[in-house]
Amino acid sequence: MLRLPPFRYLSPRSLEEAVSMLADHGPEAMLVAGGTDVYPKMRRRQFEPKVLVGLARVGSLREVRGTPTEGVSIGAGVTLTQLTRQAEIVTGYSGVVEGAEVISTPQLRNMGTIGGNLLVDTRCTYYDQTYQWRKSIDFCMKKEGSTCWVAPGSPRCLAVTSTDLAPVMMSLGARLRFVGPEGERVLDAADLYREDGIHYHTRQPGEILAEILLPSAEGWSSTYRKLRRREAFDFPLLGVAVGLRTGAGGEIEDVRIAIGGVGSAPQLIEEATEILCGKQPSEELIEKVASMAFRSSKALDNTDLIPIYRKKMAPVFVRRALRGLLGLSP
Amino acid sequence: MIRKKSGTSESLHVIGKNLPKVDAMAKVTGETLFADDLFLPRMLYAKALRSPHAHARIVSIDISRAESHPEVRGILLGKDLPTKYGILPVSQDEEAIAVDRVRYVGEMVAVVAATTEWAAEEASELIDVVYEPLESIMTVEEGLDEGKVQIHEYADHHNIHKMVCLEFGDVDAGFEEADHIREDVFFYEGNTHLALEQHAAVAHYRKDGKLTLWSSTQTPHYVHRALSKVLEMPASRIRVIATPNGGGFGGKTDPFGHEMAVSKLAMLTGRPVKFTLTREEVFYAHRGRHPVLMWARTGFASDGAITSMHFRTFLDGGGYGSYGVASTYYTGALQTVTYKVPHYRFEGVRVFTNKPPCGPKRGHGTPQPRFALEVQLDKAAEDLGICPISIRRDHLVEENTLTANYLRVTTCGLDECIDRVVEASGWREKKGKLPPGRGLGLACSSYLSGAGLPIYWNKMPHSGVQIKIDRGGGVAVFCGSTDVGQGSDSVLAYTVAEVLGVTLGDIQVFTADTDMTPVDLGSYSSRVTLMTGNAAIDAATKLRDLLFEVAAEELDCEPDELDAHDNRIFVCEDSDRGLDFIHVARKAEAKFGTLGSVGSYTPPPSAGRFRGAGVGPSPCYSYAACVMDLSVDPDTGQTTIHDIWLAYDCGTALNPVLVVGQVEGSVYMGLGEALMEEQIFRRGVHKIPSLLDYKSPTFKEMPPVHTLLVERWDPRGPFGAKEAGQGPLLPVPPAYVNALYDATGVRFDRVPVGPDLVLEGLERKRKGREPRVGPKGVPAVQWQPLDKVPLPSQNPEDEGV
Ligand SMILES: Cc1cc2nc3c(=O)[nH]c(=O)nc-3n(C[C@H](O)[C@H](O)[C@H](O)COP(=O)(O)OP(=O)(O)OC[C@H]3O[C@@H](n4cnc5c(N)ncnc54)[C@H](O)[C@@H]3O)c2cc1C
Numbered sequence A: 001m002l003r004l005p006p007f008r009y010l011s012p013r014s015l016e017e018a019v020s021m022l023a024d025h026g027p028e029a030m031l032v033a034g035g036t037d038v039y040p041k042m043r044r045r046q047f048e049p050k051v052l053v054g055l056a057r058v059g060s061l062r063e064v065r066g067t068p069t070e071g072v073s074i075g076a077g078v079t080l081t082q083l084t085r086q087a088e089i090v091t092g093y094s095g096v097v098e099g100a101e102v103i104s105t106p107q108l109r110n111m112g113t114i115g116g117n118l119l120v121d122t123r124c125t126y127y128d129q130t131y132q133w134r135k136s137i138d139f140c141m142k143k144e145g146s147t148c149w150v151a152p153g154s155p156r157c158l159a160v161t162s163t164d165l166a167p168v169m170m171s172l173g174a175r176l177r178f179v180g181p182e183g184e185r186v187l188d189a190a191d192l193y194r195e196d197g198i199h200y201h202t203r204q205p206g207e208i209l210a211e212i213l214l215p216s217a218e219g220w221s222s223t224y225r226k227l228r229r230r231e232a233f234d235f236p237l238l239g240v241a242v243g244l245r246t247g248a249g250g251e252i253e254d255v256r257i258a259i260g261g262v263g264s265a266p267q268l269i270e271e272a273t274e275i276l277c278g279k280q281p282s283e284e285l286i287e288k289v290a291s292m293a294f295r296s297s298k299a300l301d302n303t304d305l306i307p308i309y310r311k312k313m314a315p316v317f318v319r320r321a322l323r324g325l326l327g328l329s330p
Numbered sequence B: 001m002i003r004k005k006s007g008t009s010e011s012l013h014v015i016g017k018n019l020p021k022v023d024a025m026a027k028v029t030g031e032t033l034f035a036d037d038l039f040l041p042r043m044l045y046a047k048a049l050r051s052p053h054a055h056a057r058i059v060s061i062d063i064s065r066a067e068s069h070p071e072v073r074g075i076l077l078g079k080d081l082p083t084k085y086g087i088l089p090v091s092q093d094e095e096a097i098a099v100d101r102v103r104y105v106g107e108m109v110a111v112v113a114a115t116t117e118w119a120a121e122e123a124s125e126l127i128d129v130v131y132e133p134l135e136s137i138m139t140v141e142e143g144l145d146e147g148k149v150q151i152h153e154y155a156d157h158h159n160i161h162k163m164v165c166l167e168f169g170d171v172d173a174g175f176e177e178a179d180h181i182r183e184d185v186f187f188y189e190g191n192t193h194l195a196l197e198q199h200a201a202v203a204h205y206r207k208d209g210k211l212t213l214w215s216s217t218q219t220p221h222y223v224h225r226a227l228s229k230v231l232e233m234p235a236s237r238i239r240v241i242a243t244p245n246g247g248g249f250g251g252k253t254d255p256f257g258h259e260m261a262v263s264k265l266a267m268l269t270g271r272p273v274k275f276t277l278t279r280e281e282v283f284y285a286h287r288g289r290h291p292v293l294m295w296a297r298t299g300f301a302s303d304g305a306i307t308s309m310h311f312r313t314f315l316d317g318g319g320y321g322s323y324g325v326a327s328t329y330y331t332g333a334l335q336t337v338t339y340k341v342p343h344y345r346f347e348g349v350r351v352f353t354n355k356p357p358c359g360p361k362r363g364h365g366t367p368q369p370r371f372a373l374e375v376q377l378d379k380a381a382e383d384l385g386i387c388p389i390s391i392r393r394d395h396l397v398e399e400n401t402l403t404a405n406y407l408r409v410t411t412c413g414l415d416e417c418i419d420r421v422v423e424a425s426g427w428r429e430k431k432g433k434l435p436p437g438r439g440l441g442l443a444c445s446s447y448l449s450g451a452g453l454p455i456y457w458n459k460m461p462h463s464g465v466q467i468k469i470d471r472g473g474g475v476a477v478f479c480g481s482t483d484v485g486q487g488s489d490s491v492l493a494y495t496v497a498e499v500l501g502v503t504l505g506d507i508q509v510f511t512a513d514t515d516m517t518p519v520d521l522g523s524y525s526s527r528v529t530l531m532t533g534n535a536a537i538d539a540a541t542k543l544r545d546l547l548f549e550v551a552a553e554e555l556d557c558e559p560d561e562l563d564a565h566d567n568r569i570f571v572c573e574d575s576d577r578g579l580d581f582i583h584v585a586r587k588a589e590a591k592f593g594t595l596g597s598v599g600s601y602t603p604p605p606s607a608g609r610f611r612g613a614g615v616g617p618s619p620c621y622s623y624a625a626c627v628m629d630l631s632v633d634p635d636t637g638q639t640t641i642h643d644i645w646l647a648y649d650c651g652t653a654l655n656p657v658l659v660v661g662q663v664e665g666s667v668y669m670g671l672g673e674a675l676m677e678e679q680i681f682r683r684g685v686h687k688i689p690s691l692l693d694y695k696s697p698t699f700k701e702m703p704p705v706h707t708l709l710v711e712r713w714d715p716r717g718p719f720g721a722k723e724a725g726q727g728p729l730l731p732v733p734p735a736y737v738n739a740l741y742d743a744t745g746v747r748f749d750r751v752p753v754g755p756d757l758v759l760e761g762l763e764r765k766r767k768g769r770e771p772r773v774g775p776k777g778v779p780a781v782q783w784q785p786l787d788k789v790p791l792p793s794q795n796p797e798d799e800g801v
């Protein structure tokens, strides 16, 4: 079998300790939570840390606090399985549950964490391969090589954002609390991501994601729809998350639509918010918004299924997600 | 022969019962030791450095850096094992490790043995290889281009590894008689076996000069022969033990380079050596389903009877021969065993390409043409305005006849199979009345119950069984057959238990060990139940005769008045008059000496006398009919399969629950090929060699399968049994696309068909284009003159064979 290369494993008991261990070992070190992304990638030598700072024993990262009315904060170390069962989340944030329960398999959800999920590496069929395989294509820009085989003229890596929960967090207006050597900072989930397959996030090297802060769920409903080949295992080929608040008269008060899996970063379709807010939902408006999703999706030949197909699915999935939340027939 | 136990199942006590497999507890509790579970003292681990080029000449290899790695104990290069081998005598084209040329990405170039697996991997990368890259051939079309580089020195022509051109009867005259002729092209993508257990081998070389190899192989006998050849060592000094296979499906039926490499390394280092392939390496070992492009021209009478058939296949073979010559013939062999085909012409080519070699996968070479044939029939039925059931049901082959290509059909339960699936699926009530987007599809098939000829020419039995009875009442059964999960060990035990009347718990089965067990050719071509079953009956009957002779003396009756069951031998008419098995066994040992017997099985001679007649004949054929019910989402092209009904003529079901397991497993595998599995290449390398990215269905994609057993007792099978291991896969892909057509009005002349292609088809239809997704045509080939074979009816000499 593919073996893990040798490495040192450090097991801090507090966030502070973790931050200092990470700082001590600099670029040689990497964080690991559930390890479901880190370990397979170490076997394939996509990641080559000498030191792993394991977050499994940092108790504070496992906490869930608050209520749907006032908002809920989720520790970055909460497992995906726990997310799908936690009462505060199940009652207020169906998008989170729907997003978490379609991630891979039960075994993987038992290990994988929300923090690891939000920071999971971007994917590409030229990159998610063993060392020997990558050697046979002379590597690529994302690691050890210089060309992007998906688009040889491209100045940047086009690897695909593949986290199911990132669009969900964006659709909910979640904020993320990071702790680092210089203290804390809180940013909008949307600001964590960058449209670049290599530098796909804005997390600073020494920082640890501590908490995910969900705003009050009062008046909101949310949902997540995922395109994938199979009903288990598979990463998203397209993920559509919608957060929606409707008024007493049925008009749309606020809405956020985020799509993942069709670019290097998950993205909010901001124009959709502008178009829909304050309006009564109608077939025309839904179609208009759906067609925006087509334009926003930049599917390339580096995941499963034909790119044009994935692009065509974006409007279908947006339409179905919106109609579902609005209680309309699909 | 067995007097009471032929024909009827009334007097059977073990056969036909839903019994657990003999190895079930060991499997579910983790007791089973697979090859990778073996750990010997001082064992080393081997890893390979593999070619990063699809096609290249090896200019030089420098191992000095790797040799100085502190944990390295041995390094093996191609030049250390230069003798070529291959599973078929006509294709001895493989090297254990590439000597001076690599023909696909992933081919082994060096093997390192070290004290840990990681060290072996690390050291393998310290080997410096200089390559001179060559032009690579990645498609059949490129392979047919004579202007391109030649991959092997030997071939029928340039990169055409094998060309077959056969005609039975007068095909042109048959077309003259037709009221309707259809010409279609089809494509069946290549795919791999995906056995859960990755290949592993452990070798141990003793100081007395004897080598033992444990390997997850389906064919220990052929590995034994190949090892002897490559190691240049007498076979008598080599022992090959096939460990229980965690699935094989044809992927473990070739001798492999890693088996040779661990053997040689064990000899060189004096330490046991293990090599376990990674999943990615299994994709390179491959031997999976050939991608086949097909052209079929078939003439029909107005009632749907086939008047003539002309079939062409184009196989993308990959870098080596493997079973390819047989695979090529198989793409033309079994078209004739379901519906009457009075005149038949077959032309096939297998082309070398720079990819891992293709070979046999469940159904070996026959699912692809079966797909084409069943889809074409569906189209013809529509053209002729007859229903898909009657175009099949009205023209079935007759029992006890020879087909145009000299295949002897003994029993055929396809009539009943069709009736059963039609009935169970509610076809007649539903067909044509389903809501838009929902459809029903039907397809049938047939498969061999064991290849009639061995892989290397010889007149010895195909399967041998030895039985020994112990004074303690234990019965030991020895056979070279290999349990790959299908239950062949259990079949041996059931058969012997039935004949001797002992309980299963008193039987010990020893299999797949070339030192201990008589030869069985291996677990391929669905041969094991039929052949080892018959050999076991032969051996057990001989012992039973001895036991009955002794018992009859004591019970004062004739031996043929006796029966045996539950460790007792008794008088049939008066079952209180009986003796304990142990008692009789001891008396028999006293009388005859040590109690042991041997039995063997050789298939009946095949009828054809033409070149290529060796591929296709079988003692008997299994039959299947399948109906699939599915819905298509018009916006996404995603399909939901609601139900699958599959009726199966397996002859007698020796253990019905095992047969149902084989049917469900075959349906699952067939669905994978129909819906998503693709062994595909990009930039010369396998695009997705991992369990995550090579898409194969999960439990969640698996619809309910309704298995209906049609037990058409066959005189050639043990207790009337035929096969069930491979055949049930065949009707699944065509039933799927036929159902898709019913649901959407779009023809899919290829598999797999995923949601992206379904949507493409729907859009084509919406835009008024030809509602079809499939290949456009086939390449031009300079076919050789046909080998014209007279029909059996015109050839009285061969009738009645
Ligand atoms: C077969 C398979 C299928 C998968 N399918 C899916 C899928 O369908 N959808 C999906 O979204 N994901 C999928 N994944 C990816 C992954 O398993 C999940 O995203 C999981 O949630 C990652 O969490 P983890 O705790 O295991 O992360 P880890 O592997 O521990 O870490 C992932 C990354 O996050 C960083 N990290 C972890 N915690 C923190 C923290 N607190 N602060 C800063 N950085 C941190 C790590 O350094 C690393 O870069 C799949 C993985 C596999 C192997």
Ligand code: SF4
Binding pocket: A123, A124, A125, A126, A127, A140, A141, A142, A143, A147, A148, A149, A150, A151, A156, A157, A158, A159, A197, A302
């Ligand atoms: S998108 Fe290009 S650079 Fe990025 S991983 Fe894929 S091939 Fe490499």
